[in-house]
Amino acid sequence: MSAILPGATIGILGGGQLGRMTAMAARSLGYRIQVMDPDPSCPARFVVDACFEGSWDDARAAADLARGCDVITLEIEQIALSSLSAAEKYAPVRPGVAMMRIIQDRILQKNWLVEHGLPVGEFRAIHSEADLQAAVPALGGRCFVKSARGGYDGRSQVKVGFDGTTGFSDAWHLLGQNPAVAEKALDLEKEISVMVARSPNGELKSYPSAANHHEHQILAWSVIPSSVPSALEEKAQEIARHIAEQMNLEGVLAVEMFLTKDGLLLVNELAPRPHNSYHASERACVTSQFEQIVRAVCDLPLGDVSIVKPAAIANLLGDLWLEHEPRFDQALSVPGVRLHLYEKHQPRAGRKMGHLSAIGETPDEAVEHVLHAKSLL
Numbered sequence: 001m002s003a004i005l006p007g008a009t010i011g012i013l014g015g016g017q018l019g020r021m022t023a024m025a026a027r028s029l030g031y032r033i034q035v036m037d038p039d040p041s042c043p044a045r046f047v048v049d050a051c052f053e054g055s056w057d058d059a060r061a062a063a064d065l066a067r068g069c070d071v072i073t074l075e076i077e078q079i080a081l082s083s084l085s086a087a088e089k090y091a092p093v094r095p096g097v098a099m100m101r102i103i104q105d106r107i108l109q110k111n112w113l114v115e116h117g118l119p120v121g122e123f124r125a126i127h128s129e130a131d132l133q134a135a136v137p138a139l140g141g142r143c144f145v146k147s148a149r150g151g152y153d154g155r156s157q158v159k160v161g162f163d164g165t166t167g168f169s170d171a172w173h174l175l176g177q178n179p180a181v182a183e184k185a186l187d188l189e190k191e192i193s194v195m196v197a198r199s200p201n202g203e204l205k206s207y208p209s210a211a212n213h214h215e216h217q218i219l220a221w222s223v224i225p226s227s228v229p230s231a232l233e234e235k236a237q238e239i240a241r242h243i244a245e246q247m248n249l250e251g252v253l254a255v256e257m258f259l260t261k262d263g264l265l266l267v268n269e270l271a272p273r274p275h276n277s278y279h280a281s282e283r284a285c286v287t288s289q290f291e292q293i294v295r296a297v298c299d300l301p302l303g304d305v306s307i308v309k310p311a312a313i314a315n316l317l318g319d320l321w322l323e324h325e326p327r328f329d330q331a332l333s334v335p336g337v338r339l340h341l342y343e344k345h346q347p348r349a350g351r352k353m354g355h356l357s358a359i360g361e362t363p364d365e366a367v368e369h370v371l372h373a374k375s376l377l
Contacts, residue, residue, distance in 0.1 A: 004070050004298040006030030011069035011091065013062060013083065015042035015051060017342040017352065018075035018274045023047045025290035031298075036065045043342040059086035066090035073251055073297045075273050077103055078150055094200070094250035094297040095272045102247070103270050106148045106181045113267055116246055118239060121258065121266045122184040129172040135182040136161050136168070142185035147175050157217070161185075186266070190259040192226045193277045194240035195289055197296045197305075198249040205292075205302045206244075207285060209236050210277040211363070212256075218350060221370060222277040223312040223363045224284040228259065235265050243270065252293045254278065276315070276352075279340070280366075283311035283357050309359045312366035314374045316354040321347030330376035331356060337373040 004010075006029050012019045015037030023033040023044050035044045036052040045051045050068070054061025057080035066072050066087035073094050074084075081104070084097045102108050107125045114120060124135035126145065136143050147156035158171045160182070191214065196206040211226035212219055228236070240255040247253070254275030256268040278289040287295075287303025295302050320326050328339055341354035356373050360366030 003300050005300075008032070008070040008298070009034060009049070009068060010294065010297070011035070011065045011072040011087070012044065012048075012075055013056075013065070013072065013079045013087070014075035015039070015044035015048070016075060017043050017344075017354075020044040020047055020342060021279075021290045021340075022073075022075060022274060022293055025288060026294045029291065029294055031294065034065055034069060036061050041345065043344055046343055054083075056080050057083060059083045062087040063090060066093075071297050073273075073293060077272055092200075092250075092297075095253075096248070096250060099247045099249065099272060103272055104149060106146055106269075107179060109270060110181060113243075116242075118243065119264065119266050121186050121268075124182045126180040126182050129168060129177075132160070132172055132180075132182060133168050139182060139184040143182045144185060145171055145175065145180050145182045148179040148181060159185075186258055187261045188258055189261045189263075190226070190228065191256070191268075192228060192236060192259060193222075193254050193256045193275060194236050195252060195254050195275060195278045195281070195292075196240045196244040196249070197252045197292045197302050198244045199296050199302060200250050200299045203302050204241060204244060205305050206237050206240050207278065207281060207289070207305045208307055209233055210280065212277045216350075218317070218352075219276045219315055221312060221314040221367060222280060223310065223367050224278070224280045225307060225310065225363060227363050232259065232265060239265070239267060243267075251296050252289060276313075279313045279355055280311040280357055283338070283359050284309060310361070310363040310366045311357060311359045312363070312370045313355045313357045314370045315352055316341075316356065316374070316377070317349070318344075318347035318351035318353050319349045320377060321353065322349065326377040328377070331373040334358065334369055334373040334376070336360070336369055 009032040012035045015035035020043040033048040034050040040053045052065045059082045062083035063086040069091045142161040191212045192209045198204045209226040210224045212222045254271040258266045282288040336359045358369035
């Protein structure tokens, strides 16, 4: 299999911030970039050669994009399989349709993990309100119920069985009466993720794990490395690499995991794209996740994933703009802090508008720096 060398054109299905930052890395390597997105003024629009307007299920737009590209990748997993298949007629699509079919459906994804002997928390597939009523007590009385398809950052999921939370009927209707997964609420020590990259030629590299802190089901901050004990780090790496191999990954895959208070390491979800928890790789690692996905899908040698210095990021949500104009000058007065804005024009509560990054001598110091800078905004 021959490498797709700089000077070629990469197509990205999705033009959000992940597509934007991937495009910026690809440009540094000398590639041309085209994206497809429903929003003609999406964040990637300002850094790419062409932007095709099309919804995730617009197979014709996906094909139009692919006609002028040497390889296609994606930055959001909600791309319809029909769009991926249409693009595949004109250029290699990485990751491919077979892998995406499993990942796009949480029920299929959970079952695949179980079938391959991977550790997951207790769950039940939900196809009716009666299923939900039976599942919650069977799973200990407290559950997170997530739509089988779509949803991220806490969207399309509800809590059931917690004090003051939604009842069965309301929960089922809030999820649109669509198939869902009920997951047993776990007593967590920490949430981590491992980013793994794999090329079509089979080369594979996994990054040191990141530790992630969520607020209201949205990532608030993340740090590389995670500082979990070495035995757990080894186990997390083994899990992520095994999934990438078994799925024949071509591209990058973030494996989100739970570490429970009783020491269990469980797979939460899979994201076949650059991931919010690895934005800090731009500062922490020799090769950022954005350069790595370009290398992977173009079948170039994968980059070094070693840590140069601990680094952390803090997300900047639209809520910040709704309160007042952020004082970026104040945040940037903190040594080692950088600002990354996505050029989104409409701030909304919960919408990711950008992030801050910071380095430190230790992971804790990096987190301290980035959170201090955020407090000055």
